[in-house]
Amino acid sequence: MRTPQSRERVLFAPVPVAPTKPLTLSHIKGLLWADVLRRATGLLHDVDHLHSHTVAHLNGQTLGFWSYLDRVHPGTDYDLLDEEQIGGLYVEFQRRRDAGGPVPAPEDLAARRDAAERHGRLHPAGERVLALWARRFRELGLRDPGLSTRRRPAASLDETVEALTGHGLCVDHRPWRGPVYLDLTARGTALRQIVGADGHPNYLAGTLRELIPLIGAYDRFVLACDRESFADYALLRDVLTALGARVSLVGLGRVRLGGSVRTSRHGGWEGRTAAPLARTFLDRVGPRPYRLGLRLYFIAGLGQGDREPFRTDLLWRCMARAHRLLECSVPAAEHELPELLGRCAHPYGYVHPYRLTTGLLATSRTTTARPLLEEVFL
């Protein structure tokens, strides 16, 4: 392992998933990449994982969905529903909204935001999805990033806007009920709204409230997001860098299903989420091959982009490969693992999951270091 002097303090902050739907294949891919990145990088550096309650729950989509449920489906017992059924209601909410259905009153959204921010209070549908996700996380072998934490960010919205404005990174028109924008126009990047004219902050504002106060506490931030959020996250990276942070950014493509790449809010994931995946594979191959096989497929098989379509036959093949890797794993020499991880971390500042995982599949390799599997992949 590295000497303590060379260890960096790293904050890993992937974009969190809102608990409004099941874990789709795209979510699973993101979570597996995040889990491997965090655990492997944690062998080289001191890594904290930021799961933001504010970003995951206090956004317009999630609060709007909860408002919709109380308006259209009052009295529902969500403990009787699974995550696909709750996700079905979410798709219904999005469809009606896109069709011009009623939108929640700003006061209602503000009250829900306040309850969630001050008291950590989530809607029963959200609590139910999180409880089900905890089970899925265990099945998938994912370390809990803090799904149940209800911590408020260290900075308020006002403090965040003030800090940004002080560095010329923000245009604040709230005094006359206008929006707040991130401003990197000097570099040719268009203004990006982070607080609406209605006063509601979006997920970028929430992320900045979390990260700006932590700039001095970490040597590096590692941000991760899907490709659709990449432009926003690149902006976050540049803003945080301008404030003095060292930032790495990982962009990840979604999983292509039936020739298309779709956002989960429009459905199309029915029967292809974490629970059916476990029903298909987990009991047949066992927990350890299941966890390793998923990582081999979703990281090395599908890769970082979104070009490769999801194929069940290849996932089965990865399960078989996982079996063999587990059988032929051997203890590693003390220096072997840090050297391997160090190679996979250069020049990113984090251990790149694709480089590490494809290394397991190298045809020249006859054995696999058991500590690597135990610490990172199982």
Next chain:
Amino acid sequence: MFTQDEMFTQDELQAALAARTRRAGLAGEQRRAAAIAVLRSFDPAGFAASALEFAAVLPAATRGLWLANFTQTLFLAGNPGNVSVRHPPTTTAADGSVCWYATAPRPHYRGLCLLLRSLRGELPGDLPDTVTVTVPAAAPGAAPTAGAPAQWRLTVDVRGLGLPQYLVHLTHTLGEALITGLLRPHDRILVSHARELAPPAGGYAYLRVHRDTDAPEALRAYACLSEERSHG
């Protein structure tokens, strides 16, 4: 100058509108050109002063182009200090709160418009009743050689106006009054914010008229410029 004892009639408003159209037609060719104002922050005195400064420093041909295009202006949110790195403005307010880009055909500013966002917002609740601004020395026309500069009152009817609409009416009034020579260097203008607009007892020099947003089939007077004390 017009004189009127009661509220503006629709005929009078129509006449003011027709006069504006004539002035624009005489000023030159309409080429769908516009000026641009970029606002980081807003205070009415600072904004009015920057609008006058901008109109004053424009070359004569550009002033004519602006007038021919009804002093059309796009109001964008942005920080002049940042946006000027890639898009140097024509003028910038001393405190950096506003900058202006000279009138040009719309495609000329496509990049700038993609970078920034349309200004949104309401008039602040603490909008002062009055602010005073001075016409800059660079304005066209000679300053009076004898006596004090003229004193003007510009009354803006702010009833129902958002911030962008307020800026539109103020900019049109100041810009057109300066370009047509009503306002001269060193003149002082008392900008007054009212909730109704009655014709001044002594008549007016310029009337800003546009469609009534509450009754689109009717016209409404939004701003009125009247002289309180003429050049000595």
